[in-house]
Amino acid sequence: MLEIKNLHVAVDGKEILKGLNLSIGAGEVHAIMGPNGSGKSTLSYVLAGRAGYDITQGSIAYNGEDLAALAPEERAAKGVFLAMQYPVEIPGVTTMTFLKTALNSQRRARGESDIDAVGVLKLVRAKAKTLNVSEEMLKRALNVGFSGGEKKRLEILQMAIFEPKLAILDETDSGLDIDALRLVAEGVNALRDPSRAMLVITHYQRLLDYIVPDRIHVLAKGRIVAEGGKELALELEAKGYEHIVGQAA
Amino acid sequence: MSIAAETKSQVAELGEKYKYGFVTDIEMERAPKGLSEDTVRYISAKKGEPDWMLEWRLGAFKRWQAMTEPKWARVHYPKIDYQNAYYYAAPKNTPKKQSLDEVDPKLLETYKKLGIPLHEQMALAGVAVDAVFDSVSVATTFKEKLNEAGVIFCPISEAIRDYPDLVKKYLGTVVPVTDNYFATLNSAVFSDGTFVYVPKGVRCPMELSTYFRINASETGQFERTLIIADEDSYVSYLEGCTAPKRDENQLHAAVVELIALDNAEIKYSTVQNWYPGDENGLGGIFNFVTKRGDCRGKKSKISWTQVETGSAITWKYPSCILRGDESVGEFYSIAIANHYQQADTGTKMIHLGANTRSRIISKGISAGKAQNTYRGLVSVYGKAKNARNYTQCDSLLIGGDCGAHTVPYIESRNKTARIEHEATTSKIAEDQLFYCLARGIPQDEAVSLIVNGFCREVLQQLPMEFAVEAQKLVGISLEGSVG
Numbered sequence: 016m017l018e019i020k021n022l023h024v025a026v027d028g029k030e031i032l033k034g035l036n037l038s039i040g041a042g043e044v045h046a047i048m049g050p051n052g053s054g055k056s057t058l059s060y061v062l063a064g065r066a067g068y069d070i071t072q073g074s075i076a077y078n079g080e081d082l083a084a085l086a087p088e089e090r091a092a093k094g095v096f097l098a099m100q101y102p103v104e105i106p107g108v109t110t111m112t113f114l115k116t117a118l119n120s121q122r123r124a125r126g127e128s129d130i131d132a133v134g135v136l137k138l139v140r141a142k143a144k145t146l147n148v149s150e151e152m153l154k155r156a157l158n159v160g161f162s163g164g165e166k167k168r169l170e171i172l173q174m175a176i177f178e179p180k181l182a183i184l185d186e187t188d189s190g191l192d193i194d195a196l197r198l199v200a201e202g203v204n205a206l207r208d209p210s211r212a213m214l215v216i217t218h219y220q221r222l223l224d225y226i227v228p229d230r231i232h233v234l235a236k237g238r239i240v241a242e243g244g245k246e247l248a249l250e251l252e253a254k255g256y257e258h259i260v261g262q263a264a
Numbered sequence: 265m266s267i268a269a270e271t272k273s274q275v276a277e278l279g280e281k282y283k284y285g286f287v288t289d290i291e292m293e294r295a296p297k298g299l300s301e302d303t304v305r306y307i308s309a310k311k312g313e314p315d316w317m318l319e320w321r322l323g324a325f326k327r328w329q330a331m332t333e334p335k336w337a338r339v340h341y342p343k344i345d346y347q348n349a350y351y352y353a354a355p356k357n358t359p360k361k362q363s364l365d366e367v368d369p370k371l372l373e374t375y376k377k378l379g380i381p382l383h384e385q386m387a388l389a390g391v392a393v394d395a396v397f398d399s400v401s402v403a404t405t406f407k408e409k410l411n412e413a414g415v416i417f418c419p420i421s422e423a424i425r426d427y428p429d430l431v432k433k434y435l436g437t438v439v440p441v442t443d444n445y446f447a448t449l450n451s452a453v454f455s456d457g458t459f460v461y462v463p464k465g466v467r468c469p470m471e472l473s474t475y476f477r478i479n480a481s482e483t484g485q486f487e488r489t490l491i492i493a494d495e496d497s498y499v500s501y502l503e504g505c506t507a508p509k510r511d512e513n514q515l516h517a518a519v520v521e522l523i524a525l526d527n528a529e530i531k532y533s534t535v536q537n538w539y540p541g542d543e544n545g546l547g548g549i550f551n552f553v554t555k556r557g558d559c560r561g562k563k564s565k566i567s568w569t570q571v572e573t574g575s576a577i578t579w580k581y582p583s584c585i586l587r588g589d590e591s592v593g594e595f596y597s598i599a600i601a602n603h604y605q606q607a608d609t610g611t612k613m614i615h616l617g618a619n620t621r622s623r624i625i626s627k628g629i630s631a632g633k634a635q636n637t638y639r640g641l642v643s644v645y646g647k648a649k650n651a652r653n654y655t656q657c658d659s660l661l662i663g664g665d666c667g668a669h670t671v672p673y674i675e676s677r678n679k680t681a682r683i684e685h686e687a688t689t690s691k692i693a694e695d696q697l698f699y700c701l702a703r704g705i706p707q708d709e710a711v712s713l714i715v716n717g718f719c720r721e722v723l724q725q726l727p728m729e730f731a732v733e734a735q736k737l738v739g740i741s742l743e744g745s746v747g
Binding site: 086103 | 693694695696698699700701702703704705706707709713714716717718719720721
């Protein structure tokens with residue numbers, strides 16, 4: 016589903032990713048682990064199409080299509096979803112309005128008809144329940160005054176509503192206590208599907224106790240320096256990044 | 265169906281009745297070009313006015329000749345040649361209509377293209393619409409229902425003939441003939457407008473609404489509106505303005521006077537999207553408007569809500585004179601300036617009575633190369649003990665070439681007054697835009713969403729059935745503002 020080859024990405028002229036290779040098939044969950052500054056967030060932004068993240072070399076194929084040629088909103092309509100590390104606040108726009116606008120924008124781009132307000136409400140309510148997202152939260156302005164846990168739950172709720180083909184979770188565990196983490200992880204696990212690929216980006220092994228990946232890749236200094244099964248996370252936790260990164264260097 | 269296709273099919277249905285092309289073909293009857301005592305007499309005669317009205321106009325004209333155009337606003341425009349314009353234009357062959365069916369289908373079509381479906385609006389919202397088309401009212405509806413309640417809602421030209429005592433008693437008592445250059449000009453040459461009188465103890469059974477529309481080229485519009493809410497009454501009025509594209513600059517100098525007696529409330533909402541000029545600053549309406557409400561009675565309330573997205577130049581300060589004790593004045597404003605638009609708008613809250621309260625919420629949005637100024641005055645007089653004001657002015661900038669300016673004047677002559685002023689200036693953040701894009705919302709829609717959120721407090725003040733239209737307008741006026 017996702018085929019990244021020799022990807023080089025620069026931000027403000029400074030190269031952050033330096034020849035990254037990654038391949039994820041449908042139904043697979045991959046984790047990217049790495050120390051701060053290794054390029055984890057850069058990878059997530061470049062996949063989502065954020066302006067200012069320039070691909071200087073290499074390619075990203077998504078279902079055989081050149082992802083870089085698509086605008087961010089086109090990627091979303093085609094099933095790419097990024098759960099952000101720092102979800103932004105949009106004052107005055109209720110969460111419900113935002114969800115409805117986003118959902119219908121994606122549908123329109125795919126040539127599907129709009130879902131009316133009642134239909135969206137039904138859909139959102141059904142999915143919100145399992146993620147413990149309250150009616151009250153849906154009425155509040157998007158992410159304004161939300162706790163860290165509420166923000167992350169809302170990100171996963173969006174993932175559940177949009178039903179993406181490729182979901183990228185950028186440090187979804189950051190800022191969460193253990194109960195919140197479990198709730199979010201359950202939400203993610205419920206969305207595991209043979210037709211869906213997931214890329215879980217995290218600094219800590221802890222999240223991977225709950226979302227167990229098929230493959231783990233260790234990112235350091237813009238490159239994948241180690242790969243393995245789920246047991247690699249435990250090794251990292253025990254020995255630290257220095258050990259593995261040092262070996263690779 | 266697209267609008268064009270819809271228009272075609274409707275034209276086909278109308279068959280023979282539809283003899284003309286689109287709007288511009290309506291035959292116009294005009295006053296001679298230029299402004300003189302003769303012009304004033306011409307207008308008065310065309311309206312079949314009584315002598316006292318003509319005298320009033322002539323007095324204003326004399327006064328105007330001795331006045332000079334104000335220059336203090338932060339707006340720049342070429343000198344207006346008052347002698348090179350028409351001061352009266354009316355579509356020919358438009359006797360009074362009893363129902364919408366009698367109205368020239370072309371007019372209805374125009375409204376439809378502007379997204380103002382009269383039929384639908386009336387059916388859905390129970391709105392009485394007094395449609396003003398280039399100065400002359402062509403359709404007045406729901407008259408009977410209002411008659412039953414005793415509410416007078418008619419063109420002001422009609423009120424001058426039919427209710428001279430009311431007009432004489434109140435006209436010019438809030439905005440005096442000598443008030444300012446543009447108001448005085450309006451007093452001399454006003455063509456038509458709306459008159460509303462809500463009698464004692466009556467809650468007006470429906471939202472009242474007038475759509476103004478400039479159609480004739482090079483014709484200034486001088487609307488005059490007078491609304492009186494007698495004791496213990498309530499009325500909500502919506503004025504919407506739309507104008508088709510023109511290359512010449514057109515002058516618009518309206519005057520609106522509101523009078524609220526004891527315990528009365530007037531809610532006045534405006535959606536203004538006159539032609540703003542093109543993206544290079546060519547053309548557009550010059551909008552110099554004087555709007556003022558007088559809370560004359562105890563515990564009276566006047567609330568202004570405005571959504572200003574149009575006009576090349578906006579010069580407008582809907583104000584409240586809080587004369588009655590415990591009276592309340594409110595001003596909720598959204599002013600959007602894009603491309604080369606210049607807006608200088610705000611309000612004046614004049615606290616004269618004791619325990620008077622006022623609230624000002626202003627949201628200014630600037631994009632392109634536009635300049636947007638909030639100019640406001642809160643003045644508390646000596647006798648206005650315990651007066652309270654809260655002012656919040658928020659500015660939002662889109663792009664790096666526009667400007668936002670806030671000019672609040674505060675005067676207090678009473679120690680017990682409490683005046684609060686808050687102001688913020690922000691930009692649409694890149695991360696907010698990216699968040700929307702990444703969720704599939706295209707750029708223009710994302711800007712519209714974010715700006716609508718920014719304006720929410722004001723949009724909520726609009727009557728429900730117009731809030732949707734206003735939200736769309738906010739988006740349309742900022743299309744392409746983020747490159």
